Amino acid sequence: MSQSSQQNKYKSNPFRTFVDFANRRPVWFSSWLITKVFRFKVKLAGTTGIEMLHTDGKTVTYRQKNYRKAQNHIGSVHAAATALLAESCTGFIVGINLPGDKLPLIKRMDLQYIKRATGDMTAVATLTDEQIDLMQTLEKGEIKVAVKVTDAMGIEPVICEMIWAWVPQNR
Numbered sequence: 001m002s003q004s005s006q007q008n009k010y011k012s013n014p015f016r017t018f019v020d021f022a023n024r025r026p027v028w029f030s031s032w033l034i035t036k037v038f039r040f041k042v043k044l045a046g047t048t049g050i051e052m053l054h055t056d057g058k059t060v061t062y063r064q065k066n067y068r069k070a071q072n073h074i075g076s077v078h079a080a081a082t083a084l085l086a087e088s089c090t091g092f093i094v095g096i097n098l099p100g101d102k103l104p105l106i107k108r109m110d111l112q113y114i115k116r117a118t119g120d121m122t123a124v125a126t127l128t129d130e131q132i133d134l135m136q137t138l139e140k141g142e143i144k145v146a147v148k149v150t151d152a153m154g155i156e157p158v159i160c161e162m163i164w165a166w167v168p169q170n171r
Contacts (some may be wrong), residue, residue, distance in 0.1 A: 010136050013100035019055060027054070038092065045088050048081045053122075057096065058132070062089040064121040066152075076117045082149060082158055083111055089123040090145040090162040097132050101169050107142055108163040119152025125162075140167045 012020075018037065022030040031053055039046035048070040053061040062085055064070060070081040077085075087109060094104045125147040127135075134141055142165040149158050 010097070010132065011099035011101075013096070013098060013102075016057075016096040019057070019096050023055070038088070042088060044084060048084060050085060050088055052092065055093070055096070058093070058129075059124065059126045060089055060093045062092070062123045062125075064123075066120050074116070076119075077121045077151075079111075079113060079158075082113075082117065082121055083109060085121055085123045086111065086125075086147050086149055086158070086160040086162060089125040090147050090164060093125045093127055094135070094143075094145060094164045094166070097127060098135050098166055102135070102140075102166045103169045105165045105167065106162070107165040108161070110161040112159040113157065114159060115155055115157040117151040117157040118155070121149060121151055123147055123149045123160075135166060138166075141165065 019034060022033045025033070031051070034052045034055070038052055039050070049065055049067045051063045053063055055061070064077055064081055064085040066077050070077055072078040087106060091104060091106065098104055125145055127145065131143045134143060142163055145162045145164055147160050147162055148156060149160055150156050
């Protein structure tokens, strides 16, 4: 099944409609536009400078540059900024795949910091077709969203497990 026909079988939401609109533009403009809207909605992401680089609706790539505002005392991306990067990335992919009458909620974040990060950080979050089907059909539920966070050297300095839930919006 092609991606567009698969998307058509799902109930959409205003944010997904916007992302699909943006993705029909040049990549640089799409990334810039989605980043602007995301930072407007998630104020802390704007403060730290998180950027959305690419999404195809099932996968999304975010970046946290090693800006001074996001640094710790040793000059690398702060642990809290890294957690925000992983949470934002996974929340975005969940948010655009839920029907408009559902509200995404982070249920659990487990982060194991195993190495010192170097330079900019990148997070890639992915949903499976089965997870999207669950989000589209169940009134409420939860899923573990796969996310990999790497630094400028390609090393994975933090292992993340993110559990997202959804509930009816008018609860």
